[in-house]
Amino acid sequence: MDVHGRDLRYFAAVAEELNFTRAAERLFISQPALSKQIRMLEKQLGADLFHRDRRAVRLTAVGEALLPHAHGMLAAWEAAEAAVAEASAAEQHTLVIGMSTSPGRGLLPALRTRLVSRHPHARPVLRQVNWADPSAGLADGSSDVAFVWLPLPDGDRYRYAVVAQEPRLVALPQGHRLARAAADSEGAVDFTDLLDEPFLALPSEAGPLRDYWLALDARDGRAPRIGGVVGSAEETHEAVANGQGVALLATGNASLVVRDEVIAVPVRGISPSRLAVAARRDDERPLVAAYLAAAAKLGAGTS
Amino acid sequence: MDVHGRDLRYFAAVAEELNFTRAAERLFISQPALSKQIRMLEKQLGADLFHRDRRAVRLTAVGEALLPHAHGMLAAWEAAEAAVAEASAAEQHTLVIGMSTSPGRGLLPALRTRLVSRHPHARPVLRQVNWADPSAGLADGSSDVAFVWLPLPDGDRYRYAVVAQEPRLVALPQGHRLARAAADSEGAVDFTDLLDEPFLALPSEAGPLRDYWLALDARDGRAPRIGGVVGSAEETHEAVANGQGVALLATGNASLVVRDEVIAVPVRGISPSRLAVAARRDDERPLVAAYLAAAAKLGAGTS
DNA sequence: TGTTGTGATAGCTATGAGTTATGGATGTCC
């Protein structure tokens, strides 16, 4: 049914040498092993490939018929191996960078520059991931590294470098009562004033991250009112503008949501947001390590 | 280095099903066996072929690169198998008929007709063999059946059917003294009159056959004079015409030597020649058996 | 929360691809 490529290689060698002993030497196996393998191949094909005269070995008609196919298949396999090696190398040098929203803050160009200076062959590829996955593709392997918001669910599966720590804002519809209140109070609001507001939440799959953007730890155990579930910056903008609810934002992301009817004001009394570059803890590939190292350096510089 | 075709087949199946269990069923092997084989292939290539998410199996970039090659090689092997089968069938139906000189006597067309009436696919192929090989190619396998002169050296290795038994003639140059003597004596000569003539002999490799055409058994142990060694009808004609020696002939072969300066006259006192169709005793192939059977029938009819 | 589906793992067996040692036939050299 199938052949082992080796058998074809052996066959081609014997066909070329027309001498089992020399062919075996060339193949770095013993002569009996070669004899046996050729016999097995002949048995499998149900036809002799060589005429073993006492004095000479020569191809039979069947052998002649097989030889060009054997050469073709050996060449085809070499080509296949080369294709695999190439694809493999390309994969080695590709770094998939997951992100839920554009990290902005000039981070991507800075990290890219640092990465390619260390690994000139590196090909960073950006990948947008739904907000439902707080690991931005790390969990299912679709990203190699990712921009994530801390805290990360299953945090011990990852390692990360914080690249930005910023106060959180709240996005409000332009006419909201708290928008006016903030204008009176140094342009900020207390989180306690937001406790009864309906909040836009991440999908429940987001786990701890959903709780974090609801600032659950600042609510003293009282459940938040959920005004809706959002999966992207665009949806958030729409929902806020429509008055479905308010939403906490990282300062660096305000520009994605604030426009038209929506404004954002700082919130006092909650922890700042922390944006990190993360990778799977067990992923030791050089490119991944280099990207994380670059991020750590950047984070150290800007914190 | 090499692949087993089986592994490519397995890979292609999994790539198509994107499900190990179903692919294994389709391949009539167990799922663990398939898993293991794919892992081995991946290990051999040094790259993963499939992305095994908990929920889904999908090809990696490397797998995508390999797949078309795998399909190509599987198709190539099918083509190779077909080529082998075809060549094998052709060989099955080919009967190589060895002969030292054309057997004449209408034997070839008669036997050919009988053979193809029994085996319509049979392709008889004629092969001229040097006189040095009295088995006309049977010994070294270059003929399947052969027209031979009895006695045959290593006679027990062959089986045969006598197709012609004829008095032997002697070929003489036209002006030879015995040519005239024969004309006086019923057109024949006694072998005793030839004892001192130089004889043309077959090459020494011919063994008993050489002795036979020197009629050694009719010489009472006295060595013949050898006038030369001949390897074909043409050489014999030349040598006789030149007076190098005389030569015994089968009646049916006289026409090959007798022309121009050479005549042939019957010889009294020696056994007749026996022409047979022979095959290797251990060669039981239907075509060979059929040819021999046809020869036996023909021999029985004409003897 | 049990059930189903799916892939990986473990442990076993049989096959097969390799080894060395040896046999037997042929050809070669003095």
Place this chain on the structure above:
DNA sequence: GGACATCCATAACTCATAGCTATCACAACA
């Protein structure tokens, strides 16, 4: 013609591997 070299086949053994069954781990789903 005898010693020797060449060459393919066979025998007996070893070790890797391709297959099996049984089972686990995990996700999806009802």
